[in-house]
Amino acid sequence: MMTIEALRALKTCCIGLTSLATAMMMTTMPAQAAGDLLVAPTRVVLDGDRGTEVILNNIGSETATYRISLELRRMTADGRLEEVTEDQANEIEQAAKAMIRYAPRRVTLPPNQPQAIRLGVRAPEGLPDGEYRVHLLFRAIPETRSVTDQTVPNGGFTIALTPIYGVTIPIIVRYGNLQATAAIANGRMEKDADGQSFAFDLSRSGDRSTYGEIRITKPGIDEPVMIARGIAVYPEVTKRTVSLPVPPEIAAQLNGQISVAYYESANDGGALIAKTDMVIR
Missing domain, CATH: 2.60.40.10 (Immunoglobulins)
Incomplete structure (x- = not known):
């Protein structure tokens, strides 16, 4: 199983907090x-x-x-x-x-x-x-750092980038009582200069956003082939493209019949939002 999290680092911090509730938030x-x-x-x-x-x-x-x-x-x-x-x-x-x-x-x-x-x-x-x-x-x-004279060959100057x-x-x-539904369609493999990716269209209807994780499974395999967390569709769009980078060893597993499911995050209850079966060639 491979987990894709854009710009997200899960780290363990040993910290001293005066509030137990705050400490629980940091660790969970x-x-x-x-x-x-x-x-x-x-x-x-x-x-x-x-x-x-x-x-x-x-x-x-x-x-x-x-x-x-x-x-x-x-x-x-x-x-x-x-x-x-x-x-x-x-x-x-x-x-x-x-x-x-x-x-x-x-x-x-x-x-x-x-x-x-x-x-x-x-x-x-x-x-x-x-x-x-x-x-x-x-x-x-x-x-803010102080500027000091520095000797530079040929009378040039130095630039420090911070x-x-x-x-x-x-x-x-x-x-208010806001509702939203979602649907998954048009799954396909794509190639570019950075390698392969699995892309699909994720549509949304209703008066609020959707947010959760994508799980891609294969028939006969218990664990998901891929998981992508933090996938949102905000109210200003009714459909967006989701593109997930795929290493070569995972790309081979995506060929043929797969299921793509969209679940709420665990903190939101983990309910199924949308699911579809598709065949990737």
């Missing part, structure tokens, strides 16, 4: 890492006015500072998330950004020191039922 929920920053959970769904916390942890060896901000992003037909500027935002996106409250907005973390970011919702009166989404961005602030790492997680607010 998925974590997303970029650079030396670990964020858990990787996705937040709020129903009504209930708030929650997101835990940051600096897993590096030096103290680091991070700036927290809200972004708007839209899903495209190929599953990418494109940034939406203030002047491009529609009414739903503007309402989503206006209702989210969070603090603090800047944190400095010593190594292996966790920090809780508090999240809350302040919805305006008369807010229509629906799903509202923003993306919470955690971005490292590079340390990578700036960031982690983005979706914050979803749901109002």
Whole structure:
């Protein structure tokens, strides 16, 4: 079985926390890492006015500072998330950004020191039922270093490049009795310069997003041939393409009859969302 998780590192952190509930969140929920920053959970769904916390942890060896901000992003037909500027935002996106409250907005973390970011919702009166989404961005602030004279051959100069790492997680607010269904179709193998991939169309209908994992199975084989977690279809699209990189040893197993199933994540109950059988040539 092969597990595909885009930009997701599951790590074990030995940390001292004053809150048992916070400690349980860190050890049981998925974590997303970029650079030396670990964020858990990787996705937040709020129903009504209930708030929650997101835990940051600096897993590096030096103290680091991070700036927290809200972004708007839209899903495209190929599953990418494109940034939406203030002047491009529609009414739903503007309402989503206006209702989210969070603090603090800047944190400095010593190594292996966790920090809780508090999240809350302040919805305006008369807010229509629906799903509202923003993306919470955690971005490292590079340390300011002094400029010193350096001897460079031939009177040239040096350029020091400092990578700036960031982690983005979706914050979803749901109002009302929202429903969604999904369907899987058009499975195919594709080739490009990076190798082979298994692609299919994942459609969605209803008034909320779907989120979960894809499991690909073969008749007569108990364990899934592939599992891909963190697959979402957001309300702004009714259909997206899912493309999963496939190593050669797995590609051979995908030939012939397979089943492709879409399940909710374990935290959401693990129910089956959609399933279809297909033959891959």
